[in-house]
Amino acid sequence: xxxxxxxxxxxxxxxxxxxxxxxxxxxxxxxxxxxxxxxxxxxxxxxxxxxxxxxxxxxxxxxxxxxxxxxxxxxxxxxxxxxxxxxxxxxxxxxxxxxxxxxxxxxxxxxxxxxxxxxxxxxxxxxxxxxxxxxxxxxxxxxxxxxxxxxxxxxxxxxxx
Amino acid sequence: xxxxxxxxxxxxxxxxxxxxxxxxxxxxxxxxxxxxxxxxxxxxxxxxxxxxxxxxxxxxxxxxxxxxxxxxxxxxxxxxxxxxxxxxxxxxxxxxxxxxxxxxxxxxxxxxxxxxxxxxxxxxxxxxxxxxxxxxxxxxxxxxxxxxxxxxxxxxxxxxxxxxxxxxxxxxxx
Numbered sequence: 001x002x003x004x005x006x007x008x009x010x011x012x013x014x015x016x017x018x019x020x021x022x023x024x025x026x027x028x029x030x031x032x033x034x035x036x037x038x039x040x041x042x043x044x045x046x047x048x049x050x051x052x053x054x055x056x057x058x059x060x061x062x063x064x065x066x067x068x069x070x071x072x073x074x075x076x077x078x079x080x081x082x083x084x085x086x087x088x089x090x091x092x093x094x095x096x097x098x099x100x101x102x103x104x105x106x107x108x109x110x111x112x113x114x115x116x117x118x119x120x121x122x123x124x125x126x127x128x129x130x131x132x133x134x135x136x137x138x139x140x141x142x143x144x145x146x147x148x149x150x151x152x153x154x155x156x157x158x159x160x161x
Numbered sequence: 162x163x164x165x166x167x168x169x170x171x172x173x174x175x176x177x178x179x180x181x182x183x184x185x186x187x188x189x190x191x192x193x194x195x196x197x198x199x200x201x202x203x204x205x206x207x208x209x210x211x212x213x214x215x216x217x218x219x220x221x222x223x224x225x226x227x228x229x230x231x232x233x234x235x236x237x238x239x240x241x242x243x244x245x246x247x248x249x250x251x252x253x254x255x256x257x258x259x260x261x262x263x264x265x266x267x268x269x270x271x272x273x274x275x276x277x278x279x280x281x282x283x284x285x286x287x288x289x290x291x292x293x294x295x296x297x298x299x300x301x302x303x304x305x306x307x308x309x310x311x312x313x314x315x316x317x318x319x320x321x322x323x324x325x326x327x328x329x330x331x332x333x334x335x
Contacts, residue, residue: 002195002199002200003199004192005192006192009188009192017256017259019214019260020260022214026213026214027207029210030207030210031203031207055191062252062255087188114259115259115260115262115263116263117263128188129189132187
C-alpha cells in the first residue's frame with residue numbers, strides 16, 4: 001500500500017466515547033491529518049458540519065441523542081444536509097449482517113469494525129482517496145451490493161490482532 | 162420534474178462557510194504520494210501513538226468495571242422487572258468492549274461481545290439469566306485484576322469456553 005500525505009484533508013470524528021475519540025484522533029494525526037473536528041454525537045455533528053466543511057466523516061453508531069445511523073440519514077438527505085455526498089466511514093462494534101446491510105442501505109460509504117486497528121483505518125482512508133480521482137466520493141448504491149460486501153469482508157479481516 | 166429535483170435544499174445558516182460542490186476538489190487532488198515512506202511506517206506511527214494512550218486506558222478501566230458492577234447489581238436487585246437496567250448494562254458493556262482490543266486487551270472485547278450478544282436477546286432477566294450475566298462480569302474482573310492482555314492464552318480460552326458452555330446450558334433450559 002502507498003503512503004500518502006493526507007495533511008490537506010479535513011476529517012470529522014463523531015464518537016461519544018472519550019477513549020475511542022482519542023484513538024481515532026491519534027491515528028489521524030499519525031497519518032498526517034491535523035484538521036480534525038471532534039463531535040460527541042450526531043446532532044452536534046450535523047450542526048457543526050455547516051461550519052466545518054469536511055472531506056470525510058468517521059462516525060460511531062451508538063450515540064445519544066442522535067445515533068450514527070440517524071446522522072447518516074440526515075447527511076444523505078439533501079434537504080437537511082450541509083454536504084449530502086460526503087464519504088462516511090461507520091466505525092462500530094455492530095458487526096451482525098443485518099446491521100451492516102442497514103448501514104449500507106442508509107448510505108454509509110465504508111464500514112470498519114471495532115476494535116479499531118490502525119492498518120484497517122488507514123486502508124479505508126486510502127481507498128476513499130484512490131476512488132475519488134474522477135470526482136467527489138459517492139455513497140455506495142444498493143444496486144452494487146457485491147462490491148460493498150467486499151469492503152465488509154475487509155472490515156472483518158481488519159480487526160485488531 | 163422529478164421528485165428529487167423538487168426537493169428544496171435548506172439554505173445554509175448565517176455565517177456558514179459555503180461548500181459549493183462545483184468548486185470542490187476531489188480528495189485525490191489534495192493528497193500526494195510520499196515516495197520516501199511506505200504505508201507500514203505510517204501505520205507503525207499510529208500504533209505507537211495508541212501505545213502512548215494505553216496508560217490512560219488502564220487507569221479508566223477500573224472505574225469502568227466498577228460502573229458495570231453497579232449496573233449489574235441494580236439489575237440483580239429486580240429479577241424479572243429489570244428491562245431498563247439491562248438496557249443500561251448493555252450500553253455500558255458495549256462501550257467497554259470498543260477500545261479493549263485496540264489497546265491489546267482482546268479478551269475484554271471478546272467477553273464484552275458474548276455479554277452484549279446475550280443481553281441483546283434478553284429483554285428481562287430472571288435469576289438464571291442474572292447468574293449468567295454475573296459470570297461475564299466476574300470474567301471481566303479476572304481479566305482486569307490480573308492485567309491479562311491479548312487473548313489471555315490458556316486462561317482466556319478457559320474463560321471463554323466456560324461462558325459459552327454456561328450460555329448454551331441456559332438456552333437448552335429455556
